[in-house]
Amino acid sequence: MSHPNTDSFELIDTEREGALDAPTARRLELVLKNHWPVALEREWMFLFDDVRDEVPGDDDVDDLVEAVLARFEAKTPTVAMNSLSDGRAKALLARPDGRPAPLDTRQAKAIAPETTTRQWLALVGARSARSTRWVSAAVVLLAIGTGWTARGLVGDPPSASPVVATKALTESPPPLSANQVFARAELAYNRGATQRAVRLYRRVIRRYPRSDAARLARLALARTLLDDLAAPEEAAAAFATFLDHHPSDALAQDAAVGHAEALERTGEDATQTWRSILQRFPNTPAATIASRRLR
Amino acid sequence: MNESDSGLLRFQAHVRTRRDSSMRIRQRPDPYAGLVMRAKQGDRQALGDLMRALAPRLRGAARAVFGGDHADVDDLVQESLLAVAGALRSFEGRSTILHYAYRITVRTCLAERRRMRRRQERVQLHESPEGLRSPEAASTENVVAILRRNVLRRLLDELPGPQAETMALRVCLGMSLDEVAQATDAPTNTVRSRMRLARQSLRRQIEDDDEARDLLEGWI
Numbered sequence: 001m002s003h004p005n006t007d008s009f010e011l012i013d014t015e016r017e018g019a020l021d022a023p024t025a026r027r028l029e030l031v032l033k034n035h036w037p038v039a040l041e042r043e044w045m046f047l048f049d050d051v052r053d054e055v056p057g058d059d060d061v062d063d064l065v066e067a068v069l070a071r072f073e074a075k076t077p078t079v080a081m082n083s084l085s086d087g088r089a090k091a092l093l094a095r096p097d098g099r100p101a102p103l104d105t106r107q108a109k110a111i112a113p114e115t116t117t118r119q120w121l122a123l124v125g126a127r128s129a130r131s132t133r134w135v136s137a138a139v140v141l142l143a144i145g146t147g148w149t150a151r152g153l154v155g156d157p158p159s160a161s162p163v164v165a166t167k168a169l170t171e172s173p174p175p176l177s178a179n180q181v182f183a184r185a186e187l188a189y190n191r192g193a194t195q196r197a198v199r200l201y202r203r204v205i206r207r208y209p210r211s212d213a214a215r216l217a218r219l220a221l222a223r224t225l226l227d228d229l230a231a232p233e234e235a236a237a238a239f240a241t242f243l244d245h246h247p248s249d250a251l252a253q254d255a256a257v258g259h260a261e262a263l264e265r266t267g268e269d270a271t272q273t274w275r276s277i278l279q280r281f282p283n284t285p286a287a288t289i290a291s292r293r294l295r
Numbered sequence: 296m297n298e299s300d301s302g303l304l305r306f307q308a309h310v311r312t313r314r315d316s317s318m319r320i321r322q323r324p325d326p327y328a329g330l331v332m333r334a335k336q337g338d339r340q341a342l343g344d345l346m347r348a349l350a351p352r353l354r355g356a357a358r359a360v361f362g363g364d365h366a367d368v369d370d371l372v373q374e375s376l377l378a379v380a381g382a383l384r385s386f387e388g389r390s391t392i393l394h395y396a397y398r399i400t401v402r403t404c405l406a407e408r409r410r411m412r413r414r415q416e417r418v419q420l421h422e423s424p425e426g427l428r429s430p431e432a433a434s435t436e437n438v439v440a441i442l443r444r445n446v447l448r449r450l451l452d453e454l455p456g457p458q459a460e461t462m463a464l465r466v467c468l469g470m471s472l473d474e475v476a477q478a479t480d481a482p483t484n485t486v487r488s489r490m491r492l493a494r495q496s497l498r499r500q501i502e503d504d505d506e507a508r509d510l511l512e513g514w515i
Contacts, residue, residue, distance in 0.1 A: 016471070017471075045469050048467045051358050061346075061347050064346075
């Protein structure tokens with residue numbers, strides 16, 4: 001018999017094609033009995049078949065594909081600053097160390113989505129001292145030479161992920177901060193990519209559970225589930241999670257109202273929840289809403 | 296009927312009923328050849344359709360090779376699709392586009408696993424393989440099967456790049472020797488040689504790893 005390491009590949013392939021005849025089956029059996037690495041490999045192959053099977057939700061690829069196409073078509077992958085609110089633009093412009101980038105929001109808004117490094121640095125240069133302009137000019141020349149874009153100065157585009165795809169992209173980006181991931185979630189939400197936004201909210205919560213961004217993400221996730229995805233049960237659970245984590249937070253009343261609304265939409269009687277809001281948050285907008293609902 | 300007979304019958308039945316993806320992707324000609332041609336000519340609609348056709352399969356492939364939770368898997372698929380779109384112009388059709396995309400996905404997943412290890416997030420990665428903690432996975436999946444799959448993923452991390460890629464394509468994605476050869480654009484004998492070396496390395500690693508041996512008890 002040939003060496004099992006050579007022959008066993010064809011034997012396993014034949015078996016997986018369902019084309020085993022009796023003599024070949026006996027050969028395979030003999031190889032498997034005597035060479036456990038071959039048997040192990042074969043068992044693993046069948047074990048992995050289960051994971052590759054499509055699961056519910058695998059066909060839901062529209063958001064994913066749109067994100068890929070947008071990134072692919074963006075010749076200069078820059079952030080669409082025009083679409084951001086002030087707070088979101090600031091968050092997006094934050095550096096990995098948490099400090100704000102040198103531009104203020106109004107300037108950031110003035111930058112078109114297709115802003116190149118040259119335009120970006122020209123804007124920076126316009127507000128800088130004369131000496132800084134020379135430095136900026138030098139950086140512009142370097143940037144043009146190396147193909148940098150404005151994106152390179154402020155972080156990755158919102159749809160990018162920390163994953164490295166190919167050798168061409170092997171320059172790993174620095175780990176994203178909680179604020180950056182949250183900013184991406186907000187950007188995705190504003191673009192209508194709700195599912196992606198939900199995934200990113202969940203990522204912030206999972207990876208940075210104690211951060212301030214996670215606090216906001218908990219509420220944003222709950223609101224998105226309730227208002228955009230019509231998932232009141234999940235939303236109710238998400239609001240409850242927020243209230244568990246941040247019972248005395250300034251946003252707790254918003255979460256409490258959301259929780260009651262979500263319970264109502266599931267068909268449950270939320271009367272008791274509205275009453276508890278009246279007691280817990282007296283003389284607040286939440287109490288006004290609660291008393292109106294109880295009438 | 297003795298025990299070995301029942302084992303063979305089990306797997307023959309398995310192959311007949313499941314029609315696993317390694318067989319589906321053998322179809323010739325490439326079912327996506329038309330889309331690929333139009334996408335290469337700059338047809339955005341065709342590129343979108345191609346991405347939509349590949350994405351569900353790549354999700355499964357990324358789950359197999361990477362494990363991990365859903366959000367990470369989608370990131371990997373997005374990166375893989377982006378790389379496929381970028382490489383489309385140089386795609387010469389020596390394999391099917393699905394094989395080609397599988398290879399890119401495998402590379403992406405392996406690179407990400409290694410990157411995560413370098414960042415010492417190993418605990419996070421290995422503590423929750425394939426959403427071991429999620430109730431639905433735990434209720435429908437055999438926990439031992441999940442752990443056994445994770446043993447292979449961990450061992451793949453230790454293999455040299457080409458061996459890990461070949462092993463992942465064959466074992467995790469269930470591709471035949473010829474399919475791996477086409478996907479990697481390598482002679483079949485080279486694939487065979489890589490697999491042989493990978494098997495030897497895995498054997499050594501398993502023999503030195505008490506935890507892996509315990510998990511694979513009954514198989515080795």
